[in-house]
Amino acid sequence: MSVMNPILKNHLCKLPVGTVIVGKWHNHAYKIVKPLGSGANGAVYLAESMKGLVAIKLSDNGTSITSEVNVLKRFSKVQGAALGPSLLDMDDWFDPYTNRAIPFYVMEYIKGEEFFSFIKKRGKEWIVILVLQLLSALDQLHEEGWVFGDLKPENLLVAGMPPTVRLLDVGGTTLQGRAIKEFTEFYDRGYWGLGSRKADPAYDLFAVAMIMIHACYPLKFERKENTRQQLFTMIRADATLRKYQNVLMKAIDGAYKRAIDMKRDLVAAIHHDDLPSKPFVAPKQSSSRKQHHKKSKKRSGVLETAFIVVTLLCVYALYLYGQIL
Amino acid sequence: MRKGTLRQILLITDGCSNHGEDPIAMAALAKEQGITVNVIGVLDQDTMDENGLREIEGIAMAGGGISQVVYAKQLSQTVQMVTRKAMTQTLQGVVNRELKQILGSNVSMEDLPPEKRGEVMEIVDELGETVELEVLILVDTSGSMKTKLPTVKEALFDLSLSLNARMGDNLFSVFVFPGKHEDVEKVLDWTPKLEALSSVFPKLTSGGLTPTGPALRRAVSHFQKTRSLRSLIVRDESYFEESSM
Known part of the structure; x- marks a missing residue:
């Protein structure tokens, strides 16, 4: 058995617009409007139902459908959160093209x-x-x-x-x-x-x-x-x-x-x-960084001059000290 | 529910066998002994030839496992995914059998109403997280596989990363075929740390023959060893054998 039967998967991703999906357990009907996307674990469609527009996910992988429904159920218990879409229905559809029961679930359609x-x-x-x-x-x-x-x-x-x-x-x-x-x-x-x-x-x-x-x-x-x-x-x-x-x-x-x-x-x-006291402003562009670099060069030049002056003063002081002795 | 050990052989190859027994027969032999065989076919740029594809599917089908053909680049993601999916599949088989015992001969998870299915799935999830797992990795090192070996090694590290995140214990072993002197050669004996592989893997030499069948047979017999090994480590825990679906 391959991970996902390619023919079946292809078929599930290409359900014609207008296909009516009826669940065998709860008997709710969903009419496919357009595909919303498909991935490794199934296909999602926009569909019309009694409750208005909904998103419906079909997969030949019952395991992943059941797992996802389990999670969505938990999420719906978390109050007022922007977590997953809310779960509306879960059922099996008897697919006349492949003569197989396809598990699906229905969730809130989030237009975004x-x-x-x-x-x-x-x-x-x-x-x-x-x-x-x-x-x-x-x-x-x-x-x-x-x-x-x-x-x-x-x-x-x-x-x-x-x-x-x-x-x-x-x-x-x-x-x-x-x-x-x-x-x-x-x-x-x-x-x-x-x-x-x-x-x-x-x-x-x-x-x-x-x-x-x-x-x-x-x-x-x-x-x-x-x-x-x-x-x-x-x-x-x-x-x-x-x-x-x-x-x-x-x-x-x-x-x-x-x-x-x-x-x-x-x-x-x-x-x-x-904040008013900015300890350090990061340089934003390469040109300003160059300027910054130049500035620091200038600053080090000043330091150098100061150093020489101080050294000379010291030598002079020593010289004076010697003269006095 | 009793907790057992899942046994899997993961075969990584890029083509057809050409030496020794029929690998499909050897995969069937593995299944009879409760060992699932999964196969990953590695592609270069072009597609794999028809015979190679058919053999890969045949081995996985006979071994009760999963097969997937991918480009070398996707190997890491595929190796861990196939292993996890095969675990779930086997566990679901086990749970289904238990259900049949309770509810009658023809009931499986799909026949339960969707609400009940969720509860069963939680048991399968729980088992997948805690069950002990033994994976024997069989790597084809013949001919064109040689250039893909660094990628294979990377994928195996990635697999150990995924599996070691579980609560249950793991044992890994690695064999390559063809070996230096024999059809198949052990490069890593049963160990919980697949990372130990790094020291042995690069030294491989690859030859012309592809003895997939003999390699599978040897892999199956290597599982006998873990039984004695486990009984040494864990004395008071009883050991259950799990047969695949």
Whole structure:
């Protein structure tokens, strides 16, 4: 048996518009409007139902459907959180094309925009705002004893007014202390050699740091020999990221045990420049850095002159002392 | 529910066998002894030939496991995913058998109402996290595989990272084929630390023959060793054998 039957998967990803899916247990009907996306674990469609527009996920992998429903059920018990979409129904559909029962679940349809395309449209200043929202949601999830796991921009949706970040695709959500169920290499601290794949809050916070880095470096990059140094250099080299370098490095090193601590430090870093006493202003452009360099050269010239004068004075004093004797 | 040990052979190859017994027969032999065989086919740029593909699928099917063909670049992610999926599949088979005993001959998880299914799934998840796991990795080092060996090594480290994050214990062993003098050669005996591999893996020499069948047979017999090894380590814990679905 292969991981996913290719013919069946293909078929599930290409259900024609207008197909009516009726569950065999609860008898609710869903009419497919358009595809919303498909991945390794199934296909998601927009559908019409008695309750209005909904999102419906079908998969020939009953295991992953059941796992995801389990997580969504838990999430719905967490009050008022921007966690996953709320779960509406779960059932089996007898697929006439393949004569098989296809498990599916129905969730709230969240109309929104993908994280990165939102930032591209609305500007980089939104990165940190959305990350602050994300950290609040993660903190709630962590307090309930879970870790999101497969945290990446593709699983984040910005919806509503005011724009609010929502978590999608709960396939990676894992109980703390267990092995992360699903992950994506680029956002996985294990891949970067910077920690284990045991689910703890710091695992998600590492991914948050990677999302911020990726938001400023749109081209995906691969790990090099010294991964920590590599990430640090990239953070230092970007004007947006440099402002948060201490917070980002702490998240990368797994130093935050709680999302709320990282949020607090991020907020502090945002307002850092607004404070009246600025201890150090980072050079912003290469030209200003050159000027800075020149300045320091000048300063060292002054020091040199002072040094020579002092030495001469000393020699003269010694000479005078000798004359007096 | 009793807790047992899951046994898996993970075969990493890039083509067809050409020496010794039929590997599909050897995979069937493994399955009979409660050992699941998973196969990962590694591609270069081009596609794999028809015979190679068919053999890979055949081995996994006969061995009750999962097969996946990928480019070398995706190897890490695939190796850990296939291993985890095969574990879940086997555990689900075990749970299904228990369900049949309780609820009657023709009931499996899919026949339960969706609400009940969730509870069963939680048991499967729990087992997957805590069960003991023995993985024997069989690496094809013949011909064109040679250039991919650094990637294979990386993927195996990644696998140990994933599996060692579980609560349950793991034992790993690594064999390569063809060996220097024999069809198959042991490069790492049963150990919980797959990282020990780094010292032995680069020294491999690769030859022309691809004795996949004999390698599988040898792998199956190597599982006998863990039984005596385990009984030495864990005296008072009883040892259950798990047969695959």
